[in-house]
Amino acid sequence: MDSGTLEFVIGHLNYWLFILLMMTGLYIVVAKGNLVKKIVGLNIFQTSVFMLYISIGKVTGGTAPIFPLDMKVDPDVVYSNPLPHVLILTAIVVGIATTSLGLALIIRIREEYHTIxxxxxxxxxxxxxxxxxxxxxxxxxxxx
Amino acid sequence: MLTVTALAVVRTRSLFAVVTLSGVFSLLSALLFVTMDAVDVAFTEAAVGAGISTVLMLGTLALTARSERSTKRSSTVPLLAVLVTGAALVYGTLDMPSFGQSDAPAQIHVGPDYLERIPHEIGVPNAVTAILASYRGYDTLGETAVVFAAGIGVLILISGLRTRRRKDEDDPETGGSA
Incomplete structure:
Protein backbone atom coordinates (compact mmCIF):
# COMPACT_ATOMS: atom_id res chain seq x y z
CA MET A 1 0.00 0.00 0.00
CA ASP A 2 1.54 3.36 -0.95
CA SER A 3 1.47 6.34 1.40
CA GLY A 4 -1.43 8.07 -0.41
CA THR A 5 -3.77 5.15 0.13
CA LEU A 6 -2.65 4.78 3.73
CA GLU A 7 -3.35 8.46 4.37
CA PHE A 8 -6.77 8.10 2.75
CA VAL A 9 -7.61 5.09 4.90
CA ILE A 10 -6.50 6.80 8.13
CA GLY A 11 -8.43 9.96 7.22
CA HIS A 12 -11.62 8.00 6.58
CA LEU A 13 -11.33 5.36 9.29
CA ASN A 14 -13.47 7.47 11.65
CA TYR A 15 -16.39 7.49 9.20
CA TRP A 16 -16.13 3.74 8.70
CA LEU A 17 -16.08 3.02 12.42
CA PHE A 18 -19.18 5.15 12.91
CA ILE A 19 -20.88 3.38 10.02
CA LEU A 20 -20.03 0.05 11.67
CA LEU A 21 -21.69 1.24 14.89
CA MET A 22 -24.67 2.59 12.95
CA MET A 23 -25.15 -0.73 11.22
CA THR A 24 -24.93 -2.58 14.54
CA GLY A 25 -27.77 -0.40 15.80
CA LEU A 26 -29.78 -0.91 12.63
CA TYR A 27 -29.28 -4.67 12.89
CA ILE A 28 -30.64 -4.67 16.43
CA VAL A 29 -33.68 -2.66 15.31
CA VAL A 30 -34.43 -4.94 12.37
CA ALA A 31 -33.50 -8.40 13.64
CA LYS A 32 -34.44 -8.39 17.31
CA GLY A 33 -38.02 -9.00 18.38
CA ASN A 34 -37.92 -7.41 21.81
CA LEU A 35 -39.25 -3.86 21.82
CA VAL A 36 -36.97 -2.48 24.58
CA LYS A 37 -33.97 -3.88 22.74
CA LYS A 38 -35.16 -2.18 19.57
CA ILE A 39 -35.15 1.15 21.41
CA VAL A 40 -31.60 0.49 22.64
CA GLY A 41 -30.58 -0.26 19.05
CA LEU A 42 -32.19 2.96 17.91
CA ASN A 43 -30.18 4.82 20.58
CA ILE A 44 -26.93 3.25 19.38
CA PHE A 45 -27.74 4.22 15.80
CA GLN A 46 -28.56 7.75 16.90
CA THR A 47 -25.38 8.18 18.96
CA SER A 48 -23.21 7.02 16.08
CA VAL A 49 -24.84 9.58 13.82
CA PHE A 50 -23.96 12.21 16.44
CA MET A 51 -20.36 11.01 16.43
CA LEU A 52 -20.26 11.26 12.64
CA TYR A 53 -21.39 14.89 12.80
CA ILE A 54 -18.98 15.84 15.59
CA SER A 55 -16.11 14.23 13.70
CA ILE A 56 -16.96 16.41 10.70
CA GLY A 57 -16.58 19.49 12.91
CA LYS A 58 -13.15 18.50 14.25
CA VAL A 59 -10.14 20.46 13.00
CA THR A 60 -6.67 19.00 13.51
CA GLY A 61 -4.80 20.94 16.18
CA GLY A 62 -8.01 22.71 17.13
CA THR A 63 -9.42 23.14 20.60
CA ALA A 64 -12.91 23.37 22.08
CA PRO A 65 -14.72 26.52 20.83
CA ILE A 66 -14.58 28.45 24.11
CA PHE A 67 -13.00 31.92 24.09
CA PRO A 68 -10.94 33.44 26.88
CA LEU A 69 -13.07 35.32 29.40
CA ASP A 70 -11.79 38.77 28.44
CA MET A 71 -12.90 38.04 24.84
CA LYS A 72 -9.46 38.88 23.46
CA VAL A 73 -9.33 36.13 20.87
CA ASP A 74 -5.85 35.02 19.91
CA PRO A 75 -5.92 34.70 16.10
CA ASP A 76 -3.36 31.89 16.20
CA VAL A 77 -5.57 29.55 18.20
CA VAL A 78 -7.54 27.14 16.03
CA TYR A 79 -11.07 26.35 17.23
CA SER A 80 -13.10 23.36 16.11
CA ASN A 81 -16.31 24.14 14.26
CA PRO A 82 -19.03 24.93 16.86
CA LEU A 83 -21.97 24.56 14.48
CA PRO A 84 -22.15 20.71 14.47
CA HIS A 85 -21.96 20.81 18.27
CA VAL A 86 -25.02 23.06 18.42
CA LEU A 87 -27.00 20.90 16.02
CA ILE A 88 -26.11 17.73 17.92
CA LEU A 89 -27.02 19.28 21.28
CA THR A 90 -30.49 19.89 19.87
CA ALA A 91 -30.57 16.38 18.40
CA ILE A 92 -29.63 14.72 21.72
CA VAL A 93 -32.51 16.40 23.51
CA VAL A 94 -34.97 15.56 20.74
CA GLY A 95 -33.58 12.00 20.83
CA ILE A 96 -34.38 11.57 24.51
CA ALA A 97 -37.88 12.90 23.79
CA THR A 98 -38.48 10.24 21.12
CA THR A 99 -36.95 7.54 23.32
CA SER A 100 -39.24 8.35 26.23
CA LEU A 101 -42.27 8.39 23.93
CA GLY A 102 -41.24 4.98 22.55
CA LEU A 103 -40.84 3.58 26.05
CA ALA A 104 -44.26 4.91 27.03
CA LEU A 105 -45.73 3.18 23.96
CA ILE A 106 -44.03 -0.06 25.06
CA ILE A 107 -45.62 0.20 28.48
CA ARG A 108 -49.05 0.66 26.85
CA ILE A 109 -48.45 -2.29 24.50
CA ARG A 110 -47.45 -4.46 27.43
CA GLU A 111 -50.66 -3.45 29.18
CA GLU A 112 -52.82 -4.48 26.23
CA TYR A 113 -50.97 -7.60 25.06
CA HIS A 114 -49.07 -8.71 28.20
CA THR A 115 -45.91 -9.15 26.15
CA ILE A 116 -43.22 -6.98 24.59
CA MET B 1 -14.51 -0.38 22.94
CA LEU B 2 -17.64 1.24 21.59
CA THR B 3 -17.91 -1.48 18.99
CA VAL B 4 -17.43 -4.22 21.59
CA THR B 5 -20.19 -2.69 23.73
CA ALA B 6 -22.54 -2.43 20.76
CA LEU B 7 -21.88 -6.05 19.78
CA ALA B 8 -22.45 -7.13 23.38
CA VAL B 9 -25.87 -5.47 23.20
CA VAL B 10 -26.68 -7.63 20.17
CA ARG B 11 -25.73 -10.86 21.96
CA THR B 12 -27.09 -10.27 25.46
CA ARG B 13 -30.47 -11.70 26.38
CA SER B 14 -30.97 -10.13 29.77
CA LEU B 15 -32.65 -6.78 29.22
CA PHE B 16 -31.22 -5.41 32.45
CA ALA B 17 -27.71 -6.00 31.11
CA VAL B 18 -28.68 -4.51 27.75
CA VAL B 19 -29.85 -1.29 29.39
CA THR B 20 -26.68 -1.07 31.49
CA LEU B 21 -24.58 -1.64 28.40
CA SER B 22 -26.41 1.15 26.61
CA GLY B 23 -25.45 3.44 29.50
CA VAL B 24 -21.83 2.33 29.13
CA PHE B 25 -22.07 3.02 25.40
CA SER B 26 -23.31 6.56 26.08
CA LEU B 27 -20.47 7.26 28.53
CA LEU B 28 -17.84 5.98 26.12
CA SER B 29 -19.30 8.12 23.35
CA ALA B 30 -19.18 11.11 25.70
CA LEU B 31 -15.43 10.47 26.14
CA LEU B 32 -15.08 10.35 22.37
CA PHE B 33 -16.90 13.69 22.12
CA VAL B 34 -14.41 15.23 24.55
CA THR B 35 -11.48 14.09 22.44
CA MET B 36 -13.20 15.61 19.40
CA ASP B 37 -13.42 19.02 21.16
CA ALA B 38 -17.18 18.89 21.68
CA VAL B 39 -17.27 19.36 25.46
CA ASP B 40 -20.84 20.68 25.57
CA VAL B 41 -22.09 17.72 23.58
CA ALA B 42 -20.09 15.39 25.82
CA PHE B 43 -21.69 16.49 29.04
CA THR B 44 -25.14 16.59 27.52
CA GLU B 45 -24.63 13.05 26.27
CA ALA B 46 -23.32 11.92 29.68
CA ALA B 47 -26.27 13.48 31.50
CA VAL B 48 -29.03 12.67 29.04
CA GLY B 49 -27.80 9.51 27.31
CA ALA B 50 -26.15 7.76 30.22
CA GLY B 51 -28.31 9.25 32.97
CA ILE B 52 -31.89 10.04 32.04
CA SER B 53 -32.43 7.48 29.30
CA THR B 54 -30.98 4.67 31.44
CA VAL B 55 -33.34 5.63 34.25
CA LEU B 56 -36.29 5.74 31.83
CA MET B 57 -35.41 2.34 30.41
CA LEU B 58 -35.00 0.80 33.86
CA GLY B 59 -38.43 2.21 34.72
CA THR B 60 -39.86 0.57 31.62
CA LEU B 61 -38.23 -2.73 32.56
CA ALA B 62 -39.75 -2.53 36.02
CA LEU B 63 -43.18 -2.21 34.40
CA THR B 64 -42.62 -4.85 31.69
CA ALA B 65 -40.37 -7.90 31.28
CA ARG B 66 -36.83 -8.65 32.39
CA SER B 67 -35.45 -10.87 29.66
CA GLU B 68 -35.76 -11.34 25.94
CA ARG B 69 -37.29 -14.47 24.44
CA SER B 70 -35.47 -16.14 21.59
CA THR B 71 -37.00 -15.43 18.22
CA LYS B 72 -37.71 -17.98 15.54
CA ARG B 73 -37.08 -15.62 12.67
CA SER B 74 -33.91 -16.08 10.65
CA SER B 75 -31.32 -13.34 10.93
CA THR B 76 -29.86 -13.68 7.42
CA VAL B 77 -32.22 -11.25 5.69
CA PRO B 78 -31.66 -8.41 8.22
CA LEU B 79 -27.92 -9.08 8.14
CA LEU B 80 -27.91 -8.86 4.36
CA ALA B 81 -29.94 -5.63 4.38
CA VAL B 82 -27.61 -4.12 6.99
CA LEU B 83 -24.51 -5.11 5.02
CA VAL B 84 -25.88 -3.59 1.81
CA THR B 85 -26.79 -0.35 3.62
CA GLY B 86 -23.36 -0.22 5.26
CA ALA B 87 -21.61 -0.77 1.95
CA ALA B 88 -23.63 2.05 0.38
CA LEU B 89 -22.72 4.37 3.27
CA VAL B 90 -19.02 3.48 3.04
CA TYR B 91 -19.18 4.17 -0.70
CA GLY B 92 -20.67 7.55 0.20
CA THR B 93 -17.76 8.41 2.51
CA LEU B 94 -15.16 7.91 -0.21
CA ASP B 95 -15.73 11.48 -1.41
CA MET B 96 -15.72 12.95 2.11
CA PRO B 97 -12.83 15.14 3.26
CA SER B 98 -10.30 13.51 5.58
CA PHE B 99 -10.74 13.66 9.36
CA GLY B 100 -9.60 16.98 10.84
CA GLN B 101 -8.90 18.63 7.50
CA SER B 102 -9.08 22.39 8.06
CA ASP B 103 -10.12 23.31 4.51
CA ALA B 104 -13.06 20.90 4.38
CA PRO B 105 -16.34 22.43 3.11
CA ALA B 106 -17.83 22.28 6.62
CA GLN B 107 -14.96 24.34 7.98
CA ILE B 108 -14.85 27.22 5.48
CA HIS B 109 -18.43 28.51 5.40
CA VAL B 110 -20.56 29.60 8.36
CA GLY B 111 -18.50 27.99 11.14
CA PRO B 112 -15.55 30.41 11.05
CA ASP B 113 -17.98 33.26 10.38
CA TYR B 114 -19.69 32.55 13.69
CA LEU B 115 -16.34 32.27 15.46
CA GLU B 116 -15.36 35.68 14.07
CA ARG B 117 -18.62 37.45 14.97
CA ILE B 118 -19.30 36.03 18.44
CA PRO B 119 -16.66 37.98 20.43
CA HIS B 120 -18.03 41.38 19.39
CA GLU B 121 -21.69 40.57 18.61
CA ILE B 122 -22.68 38.31 21.50
CA GLY B 123 -19.88 38.49 24.03
CA VAL B 124 -20.43 35.03 25.46
CA PRO B 125 -17.18 33.11 25.83
CA ASN B 126 -18.66 29.72 24.96
CA ALA B 127 -19.29 29.73 21.21
CA VAL B 128 -21.68 26.79 21.39
CA THR B 129 -23.90 28.56 23.92
CA ALA B 130 -23.79 31.77 21.89
CA ILE B 131 -24.95 30.04 18.71
CA LEU B 132 -27.51 27.86 20.48
CA ALA B 133 -29.23 30.64 22.36
CA SER B 134 -28.69 33.51 20.00
CA TYR B 135 -28.13 32.81 16.32
CA ARG B 136 -30.14 29.58 16.41
CA GLY B 137 -32.58 30.65 19.11
CA TYR B 138 -35.61 29.61 17.05
CA ASP B 139 -34.20 26.10 16.68
CA THR B 140 -33.92 25.87 20.41
CA LEU B 141 -37.48 27.15 20.79
CA GLY B 142 -38.65 24.46 18.37
CA GLU B 143 -36.69 21.88 20.32
CA THR B 144 -38.44 22.95 23.50
CA ALA B 145 -41.77 22.55 21.69
CA VAL B 146 -40.80 19.01 20.65
CA VAL B 147 -39.84 18.07 24.20
CA PHE B 148 -43.10 19.56 25.49
CA ALA B 149 -45.14 17.60 22.93
CA ALA B 150 -43.27 14.40 23.82
CA GLY B 151 -43.89 14.99 27.50
CA ILE B 152 -47.61 15.44 26.91
CA GLY B 153 -47.64 12.31 24.75
CA VAL B 154 -45.96 10.26 27.46
CA LEU B 155 -48.37 11.58 30.07
CA ILE B 156 -51.38 10.70 27.92
CA LEU B 157 -50.05 7.19 27.27
CA ILE B 158 -49.13 6.45 30.87
CA SER B 159 -51.97 8.27 32.63
CA GLY B 160 -54.56 6.05 34.17
CA LEU B 161 -52.10 3.16 34.31
CA ARG B 162 -52.67 2.71 38.01
CA THR B 163 -56.45 3.10 37.86
CA ARG B 164 -56.66 0.60 35.00
CA ARG B 165 -54.45 -1.82 36.95
CA ARG B 166 -56.71 -1.57 39.96
CA LYS B 167 -59.72 -2.25 37.76
CA ASP B 168 -57.91 -5.30 36.37
CA GLU B 169 -57.39 -6.65 39.84
CA ASP B 170 -61.01 -6.10 40.84
CA ASP B 171 -62.47 -7.59 37.70
CA PRO B 172 -60.01 -9.73 35.74
CA GLU B 173 -62.63 -10.71 33.13
CA THR B 174 -63.18 -7.30 31.54
CA GLY B 175 -59.91 -5.39 31.96
CA GLY B 176 -56.54 -5.99 30.34
CA SER B 177 -56.23 -7.94 27.12
CA ALA B 178 -58.91 -7.40 24.52
Missing part, protein backbone atom coordinates in the same frame (compact mmCIF):
# COMPACT_ATOMS: atom_id res chain seq x y z
CA UNK A 117 -42.11 -9.53 21.99
CA UNK A 118 -42.98 -8.67 18.40
CA UNK A 119 -43.69 -12.30 17.44
CA UNK A 120 -46.21 -12.84 20.21
CA UNK A 121 -47.96 -9.55 19.43
CA UNK A 122 -48.33 -10.67 15.81
CA UNK A 123 -49.74 -14.04 16.95
CA UNK A 124 -52.31 -12.35 19.18
CA UNK A 125 -53.27 -9.97 16.37
CA UNK A 126 -53.76 -12.89 13.97
CA UNK A 127 -55.86 -14.79 16.48
CA UNK A 128 -58.06 -11.74 17.07
CA UNK A 129 -58.42 -11.21 13.32
CA UNK A 130 -59.42 -14.84 12.75
CA UNK A 131 -62.02 -14.84 15.52
CA UNK A 132 -63.47 -11.61 14.18
CA UNK A 133 -63.72 -13.07 10.68
CA UNK A 134 -65.31 -16.20 12.05
CA UNK A 135 -67.82 -14.13 14.01
CA UNK A 136 -68.78 -11.97 11.04
CA UNK A 137 -69.14 -15.04 8.79
CA UNK A 138 -71.43 -16.64 11.30
CA UNK A 139 -73.45 -13.43 11.60
CA UNK A 140 -73.99 -13.21 7.82
CA UNK A 141 -74.78 -16.95 7.71
CA UNK A 142 -77.53 -16.52 10.27
CA UNK A 143 -79.01 -13.62 8.31
CA UNK A 144 -79.48 -15.50 5.02
Missing amino acids: EEDQIAEIENAVLKSEQWASERATGEHS
